[in-house]
Amino acid sequence: MLAVVKTKAGYDNVELLEVEEPKVYGDRVKIEVAYTGICGSDIHTFKGEYNSKGLPVILGHEFSGIVAEVGPDVKNIKVGDRVTSETTFETCEDCIYCESKDYNLCSKRKGIGTQANGSMTKYVISREESCHVLPDNVSLEAASLTEPLACCTHSAMEKTNINKDDVVLVIGPGPIGLLLAQVVKSKGAKVILTGITRDIARLELAKELGIDITIDTLKENLEEIILKETNGYGVDKAFDCSGSVVAVNSALSLVKKKGDFVQVGLFAEKSNLLDQESIIQRELQYIGSRSQKPSSWKLALDLLENNKIAVDKMITKIFDLKDSRQAFEEVMKGTEIKVLIKS
Numbered sequence: 064m065l066a067v068v069k070t071k072a073g074y075d076n077v078e079l080l081e082v083e084e085p086k087v088y089g090d091r092v093k094i095e096v097a098y099t100g101i102c103g104s105d106i107h108t109f110k111g112e113y114n115s116k117g118l119p120v121i122l123g124h125e126f127s128g129i130v131a132e133v134g135p136d137v138k139n140i141k142v143g144d145r146v147t148s149e150t151t152f153e154t155c156e157d158c159i160y161c162e163s164k165d166y167n168l169c170s171k172r173k174g175i176g177t178q179a180n181g182s183m184t185k186y187v188i189s190r191e192e193s194c195h196v197l198p199d200n201v202s203l204e205a206a207s208l209t210e211p212l213a214c215c216t217h218s219a220m221e222k223t224n225i226n227k228d229d230v231v232l233v234i235g236p237g238p239i240g241l242l243l244a245q246v247v248k249s250k251g252a253k254v255i256l257t258g259i260t261r262d263i264a265r266l267e268l269a270k271e272l273g274i275d276i277t278i279d280t281l282k283e284n285l286e287e288i289i290l291k292e293t294n295g296y297g298v299d300k301a302f303d304c305s306g307s308v309v310a311v312n313s314a315l316s317l318v319k320k321k322g323d324f325v326q327v328g329l330f331a332e333k334s335n336l337l338d339q340e341s342i343i344q345r346e347l348q349y350i351g352s353r354s355q356k357p358s359s360w361k362l363a364l365d366l367l368e369n370n371k372i373a374v375d376k377m378i379t380k381i382f383d384l385k386d387s388r389q390a391f392e393e394v395m396k397g398t399e400i401k402v403l404i405k406s
């Protein structure tokens with residue numbers, strides 16, 4: 064079968080290769096892949112910015128498909144089931160995080176599409192526990208967005224919680240920011256989404272998605288707008304989905320005292336000069352949110368089933384597997400929202 068393989072570390076080294084079909088065993092499920100979303104992290108991998116262990120590996124961790132075969136120990140998942148799968152391929156099954164199913168925090172966790180073979184190919188292997196059967200009304204295209212959406216339900220519904228009277232700031236209108244803004248909207252809160260001038264098309268889309276206020280921070284005064292919207296108190300919660308130090312620092316002092324600031328975006332550098340003064344003086348909770356865990360997937364699939372996420376507007380291009388190179392290039396141009404590869 065053809066597969067998109069990161070062959071070795073460094074820039075590019077991503078090739079479309081003929082590889083052997085994987086086999087099921089134990090509690091493993093073999094899924095015939097339908098769609099795979101290209102994630103920002105795939106682009107980092109393409110550019111060689113992640114120190115990747117365990118190469119070569121087939122890329123692809125945001126996917127949907129149909130079960131083709133199951134291992135002898137698989138109990139509930141059946142051949143023919145329409146599924147999506149968590150990215151957890153293997154954990155230590157022994158640490159305190161595994162015990163509480165916080166698999167995102169297990170230090171020995173191996174992920175599909177990073178340390179274990181991913182879905183940019185015909186068949187992918189996952190463990191039964193990671194598989195979720197799709198609700199009937201959720202399409203295979205939409206289901207390929209469950210993983211990034213689960214990262215957002217984890218941030219907005221597990222690391223903090225949103226009340227319907229909240230005014231919430233979301234920084235960064237990339238796929239994660241746009242999904243997160245919709246998750247927050249689904250809880251009835253008012254959402255302010257910020258970007259910069261080159262994000263203008265994404266901010267326009269955000270309005271179509273029902274986001275209340277969108278701001279180009281290079282042209283508009285963020286502080287003025289937030290203080291006006293919140294009677295001078297600041298937003299109840301803020302989420303950074305940009306990983307921009309400048310953006311984070313412009314927002315920390317605009318969070319209400321005792322409010323939550325959730326850090327979702329990864330920074331380019333390990334340590335940065337952040338406005339800690341605001342964290343202390345305003346008694347903010349500065350919360351890290353990493354990836355997703357089983358409970359986040361249930362929340363994400365619930366939102367998809369109840370049509371709370373405008374997936375069709377999020378998926379802007381679909382490429383065949385053989386054109387995956389073009390798909391990667393399209394994502395790197397930065398003009399699409401979510402690009403899928405059809406297996």
Ligand SMILES: [Zn+2]
Nearest residue numbers: 102104125211
């Ligand atoms: Zn991803």
Ligand SMILES: [Zn+2]
Nearest residue numbers: 155158161169
């Ligand atoms: Zn563990």
